[in-house]
Amino acid sequence: MRESDILHQLKKEHPDLTEEHIKLILKHYHEGLRYYISRPEEAKGGILINGLMTLKVSTEKVRKFLNKLESGDFSGFVYQDRRPSKHNLEYNMNYYKNLLNSLEQHETKTSKSDNDE
Numbered sequence: 001m002r003e004s005d006i007l008h009q010l011k012k013e014h015p016d017l018t019e020e021h022i023k024l025i026l027k028h029y030h031e032g033l034r035y036y037i038s039r040p041e042e043a044k045g046g047i048l049i050n051g052l053m054t055l056k057v058s059t060e061k062v063r064k065f066l067n068k069l070e071s072g073d074f075s076g077f078v079y080q081d082r083r084p085s086k087h088n089l090e091y092n093m094n095y096y097k098n099l100l101n102s103l104e105q106h107e108t109k110t111s112k113s114d115n116d117e
Contacts, residue, residue: 062096
């Protein structure tokens, strides 16, 4: 769906709003979504937009990525031929360790299984 289609649909559904108001609302919506996508630690690992979508950061994938960084295995990285500098590697490892801790803290706790009773 193009931006003009979305604008037309919203104008039809909300005739009391001006086109400028609708554009402002959409702009802020996209800025907020972009902000939390680029900062998963602030989003506590997920973004929920009721009736539209759910985005989650996989704890297991972050753990695997961190293990690759720690082991020095850079296969599968976008820039395989350019190894990160020691400073960048340390920064990235700290970032992903903090992200993993945050994800683990905010993980949904499963209810007790029959074996735990």
